[in-house]
Amino acid sequence: MSDPRETQYDRLPEGRRAGELSFRELLRFGWRQITSMRTALVLLLLLALAAVPGSIVPQEGVDALATSRWREDHPKLAPVYDWLGLFDVYGSVWFSAIYLLLMISLVGCIVPRTLVYWRAMRAQPPRAPRNLARLPDATSYRTDESAEQVLARAREVLGRRHRVRAAEDGDGADRGAVSAERGYLREAGNLVFHLSVVVVLVGFAAGSLFGYKGGVIVVEGEPFGNTPQYYDDFVPGRLFSPDQLDPFSFTVDDFDLTWLTEGRAAGQARGFSADVRYRVEPGAEEEEYDLRVNHPLTIGNTDLFLIGHGYAPVITIRDGNGDLVYDGPTVFLPEDQTLRSFGVVKAASAEPQEIGLQGLLFPTFAMTEQGDPVNLFGQAVNPLLSLSVYAGDLGMDDGGAQSVYELDLRGLDQVEGEDGKPLRLDLRPGDTVELPDGLGTVAFEGLEEWQRIQISQTPGKFVALAGVVLALVGLLGSLFIRPRRVWVRAREDADGTLVEVAALDRSGGGDVAPVLADLVAQLRGEGPPETKRDETS
Structure with a gap:
């Protein structure tokens, strides 16, 4: 027999201190x-x-x-x-x-x-409390009917929308009473809501692991084939395989911009869309689609989103020998919401020296009172191309990868004008300028528009969507389903039958007085056969 003075700390294993966890x-x-x-x-x-x-x-x-x-x-x-x-x-x-x-x-x-x-779902409703009158919502009345008749009617009325427990030979407190409960689905709503969070997380995880996301800038008329080398940036999931790429191709035929024409926002873009021709696979019939913001094109398992636009000035460069060394639209990247854009041009085959250009495109050029150049808005009303000129070695033969949007100045010298200052070319559409030192000519032929398209494959998006729907269903269930318990006790005495009725809202804050009044009316044979419609089970 153990010593009653012995504590739990006296029974700790040897070498173990009090409060120390195994x-x-x-x-x-x-x-x-x-x-x-x-x-x-x-x-x-x-x-x-x-x-x-x-x-x-x-x-x-x-x-x-x-x-x-x-x-x-x-x-x-x-x-x-x-x-x-x-x-x-x-x-x-x-x-x-x-x-x-x-x-x-x-x-x-x-x-x-x-x-x-x-x-809890399989358990019976709890027995009736010994004293129903102590509950916050309780009432009683007397009737000439027998206790058995009252309880039978109580089982019938409550059994329509409640789980009923009828006491037969219970203890003294429970004998002659009917217990009923409803609102079991409220906890199911809570569980569904928490489960939905897991489903959403699983959906996002599946998309991150097995999908990919990439972006490409395309100019009108420029074809695109869905292979990694066509992308400007391509980020595959850890478990993504290039074999999962859908073999589609597309071309943007036309880009439509709607500009605001009145008010302080005049000249800003109100909306834009692209007319796209695409093939689901090589040799398939060509189809058309109006690609707009928030209206993606879905090809197989891949979604195409139109997310941005800008300008690509058409620049022509001839070297000192008169040979064409650069020709075509060059993507300039916007620096602000007015579409003032920065870009780079590289003519690596120019002779006698390689030529590099970098500078700004002003779609609507203006000068401030202080003489500073500014761009008023994105619509190309008064375009100006302002470029600095460099000559030397562009470093493109070193074998390292170079960004088409950056100019490596380490092997280049800035070309100077006749005044000995760094040369700055300010060109408008149609202008051609001859470079000093016999370097050649630069021409600004005009403006074209480019579109940035995000291309992604997200395998788990429908799983995540199902999780969101589950969350809404669970939230509605947990908010509008009210768990309630109801008890009816009938006892016969010298004055007839005393009927006690009580109700308890387990969610708190619910008004059960109308429920109690409706139940008493039905027990007395005065009310409608159905309880009120707002009592969600």
Whole structure:
């Protein structure tokens, strides 16, 4: 027989101190903490906060050009952002860790609650309290009917929309009483809502692992084939295979822009669309589609989104020998909402020296009172192309990859004008300028428009959509289904039969007085056979 003075700390294993957890107990404690609802809510908040940098900082998988420009503008912050993974937030280790912990926490919350809910669904409603008059919503009346008649009617009335437990030979408090309960689906709504979060996370994970996202800038009339080399940026999922690419091709025939013509926003784009011709596969019949913002084109498992536009000035360069060394539209990238754009031209085959141009395109050029050049708005009303000229070695023969939107100035010298100052070409459509030192000529032939198209394959999008629908269904169920318990007790005495009726709203804040009055009316044979329609089961 154990000593009654012995405590639990006296029975600890040898070498174990009071309050010290064993490895198994530590694992159990950690599991309980991570699977608590409080932890799940904290992780969900952390996931939302972690997604904020992905909306602020340019992402490599969304716009590699904007990311590259951000790196150039912030040379000191860029290494820090790289170390933190802020240029690829959704693929970073810390974001994935929060994501996985949230999945584990939600599953750990849902499974035990589902088991408890399953047992509650199979259980009988609780016995009637000993004193129904003490409940907040209770009433009583007397009748000449027998107790058996009253209870039989109570079972009939409550059995239409409630789960009924009729006491036959229970204890003294429960004998002669009917217990009923409804609203079991409220907890099902809560479980469905939590399950929907898991479904949404699984859908996003499937899209990230098995899908891809890419972007391409196409000029009117320029064909595109769905192979990786055609993309300006291409970010595949970790489990994506190039064999999954749909073999389509497309060409943008025409680009339609609608401009605002009145008010302070005059000259700004109101809407734009692209007329696209595409083939689902080589040799297939050609089809047409009006590609607009928020109206993607779906080809097989791939979606095409129109997300941006800009200008591509048509530039012609002839070298000192009169040979054509550069010709065609050149994509200039917008720097602001007025579509003032920056671009680069490289004529690597020019003789006697290679020629490089870089500068700005002003769709609607104007000068301020201080003499500074500005662009008024995006519509090309008064276009001007302002370029600096460089000559020398473009470095394109070194074997390294170069961006078509950047000019490597290390092997180049800026060309000077007759006044000894750096040469600046200000060209309008149709202008041709001869370069000094016999370098050749540069002509600005006109403007064309380009469109930025995002192409993506997201296998889990319908799974995520199903999760969102489940969330709405679960939320509606948890908000509008009200769990209630009702008791009816009948006792005969010298004055007749005393009937006591009580109701309890388990969700709190519900007004059960009308329910109680309706039930009493039906028990007395005065009310309609159905309860009120707003009582959701």
